[in-house]
Amino acid sequence: MILLIKRSCRSLLSVFALLLLLTPAQAVIQAYEFDEPEQREMFNRLNEELRCPMCQNQSIADSNAPIAQDLRREVHRLLTEEKADEETVIEFMLARYGDFVLYRPKMEARTLVLWFGPLALLLLGLFILFRLLKRHQPQVEDQGLSEQDQAALKNILNGKDHD
Amino acid sequence: MKRFIPLIVFIAFCGLLYVGLFMDSNTDLPSPLLDKPLPEFSASTLRNPEKTVTEKELAGQVFLLNVWGSWCPPCKIEHPYLVNLAKQGVNIIGVNYKDERDNALTWLERLGDPYQYNIVDAEGRFGINLGVYGAPETFLVDHNGVIRYKHVGIVDRQVWEDDFKPRYQALEKAMQEDVTQ
Numbered sequence: 001m002i003l004l005i006k007r008s009c010r011s012l013l014s015v016f017a018l019l020l021l022l023t024p025a026q027a028v029i030q031a032y033e034f035d036e037p038e039q040r041e042m043f044n045r046l047n048e049e050l051r052c053p054m055c056q057n058q059s060i061a062d063s064n065a066p067i068a069q070d071l072r073r074e075v076h077r078l079l080t081e082e083k084a085d086e087e088t089v090i091e092f093m094l095a096r097y098g099d100f101v102l103y104r105p106k107m108e109a110r111t112l113v114l115w116f117g118p119l120a121l122l123l124l125g126l127f128i129l130f131r132l133l134k135r136h137q138p139q140v141e142d143q144g145l146s147e148q149d150q151a152a153l154k155n156i157l158n159g160k161d162h163d
Numbered sequence: 164m165k166r167f168i169p170l171i172v173f174i175a176f177c178g179l180l181y182v183g184l185f186m187d188s189n190t191d192l193p194s195p196l197l198d199k200p201l202p203e204f205s206a207s208t209l210r211n212p213e214k215t216v217t218e219k220e221l222a223g224q225v226f227l228l229n230v231w232g233s234w235c236p237p238c239k240i241e242h243p244y245l246v247n248l249a250k251q252g253v254n255i256i257g258v259n260y261k262d263e264r265d266n267a268l269t270w271l272e273r274l275g276d277p278y279q280y281n282i283v284d285a286e287g288r289f290g291i292n293l294g295v296y297g298a299p300e301t302f303l304v305d306h307n308g309v310i311r312y313k314h315v316g317i318v319d320r321q322v323w324e325d326d327f328k329p330r331y332q333a334l335e336k337a338m339q340e341d342v343t344q
Contacts, residue, residue, distance in 0.1 A: 053192055053296035066261070067296045070287045096294040098195040 032076050039079045042086050046075050050093055051103040059103045194294055194313040201228075201308045202292035209259050209267055209281035216282060221308055225334040226254035227327070228302040229278070229318075230290060232262040233270035235298040241317040242274050248323065249277030253331070257281040260290050260298055303330055306338040 034040045047061035054065040060072055071093070078084040078092060093101045105111045145153065196202075201218045208214050221228075229245060231238040249255050257278035259267045262285065271278075284290055293302070296315075303312040312330050314322060 053294075066287075070291060074288075074291055095195060096292060097296070098192050098294070100192045 032072075033080075034076075035080060042089075043075060043079055046079075046086055046089050047072055049090065049103055050075070051101050053097055053101060056100075192294070192296070192315075194310075196294055196302075196310045197313065199310055201304060201310060202289070204282070204284075204289045204292065206282045206284060206289060209257075209264065209271075209283055211280075212264070212283075216280070218308055221256065221304065223306055224254050225306055225331060225338055226256050226279075226304055227318075227331075228256055228258060228304055230258045230260045230293070230295050230298050230300045230302075232260045232298050233266040234262065237317050238299045239274065241299050241319065242277075244319055244323070245277040246275040254279060258284050258289060258293075260284050260295065261287045301327075303327060303334070305334045306341070 032040075032043065034043065044061070048059050050060045050071065052058045052060050052063035052065055052068040052071075054067045055063045058068075060068040060075075074092075075089055078089050082088075084092070090102070099106060105114055107115060201221060203218050205215055205217045208216055227248075231242075245255060255277050257280070259281045264283065264285075267281070282289065287295075293300075294313075299317060301314045301318050302310050305311050311334060312326065314326060316322075318327065
């Protein structure tokens with residue numbers, strides 16, 4: 001019986017592994033020409049930096065959405081036709097789509113919570129955990145016996161000896 | 164007292180989530196184009212391919228700029244209401260976005276045409292300059308060609324009454340005052 005379960009688990013695992021291999025859906029591979037290899041590097045970097053406005057948890061490098069394709073084409077045009085640098089391309093996108101189009105949020109006062117919030121919460125959690133653990137440690141207090149008790153003890157011991 | 168802290172935190176959290184249920188879960192990108200002039204463009208019109216129109220021709224009236232395409236299902240849903248608005252005298256100019264001219268014309272034949280005219284944006288370049296990321300999107304533009312409001316998604320009666328109509332009327336009033344001065 002156990003052998004049966006083990007065998008079906010194994011085949012299930014291999015099916016799952018196979019499925020995993022199939023999942024990465026590559027963005028439509030468009031052959032973009034560049035005048036200089038530097039431009040291609042900038043192109044790739046920029047595509048990773050810009051968020052797809054439609055599929056908002058992907059960069060335009062990863063997304064297959066039509067707008068992502070259009071934006072990649074636009075980045076290519078800016079780099080090749082207008083000889084733009086990376087900063088210019090970013091500003092172009094920001095002017096049209098706003099701050100949210102940056103895949104990594106800007107570091108400003110507004111976004112500090114976004115950037116450091118999780119870390120702060122983690123530290124807070126660890127701190128609370130630490131305090132809890134400390135409180136549950138058995139506290140051994142060696143006060144010893146009071147003088148009265150010590151005399152009483154002596155008496156009992158002496159009394160026992162005499163019996 | 165300390166033992167109630169987890170309970171208090173939990174209740175506070177529940178309160179937060181409860182309030183969240185009624186908050187506007189707006190995943191639209193806020194437009195950086197508000198209060199900025201319409202981007203420059205030069206394009207042909209849908210019905211009249213020889214005619215070229217630029218952003219200058221758009222000034223002089225308060226209007227809705229509606230970005231749509233015959234390929235776009237929500238546009239079809241929104242369309243009858245736009246036809247309705249046009250009948251009531253609302254100025255609507257269309258941007259035929261990433262579409263084929265024939266398909267667009269057939270679509271308008273079948274569903275009605277609320278547009279004064281349509282700017283043809285086959286490649287989507289004008290759309291990118293407008294910060295469009297999906298149709299339908301509708302802009303409210305004043306008589307100086309400045310974008311005053313943007314709505315992503317279907318314009319229905321509620322959207323018109325709540326978001327567009329007050330602004331549209333205020334802008335028309337401002338235009339009247341401008342003209343009479």
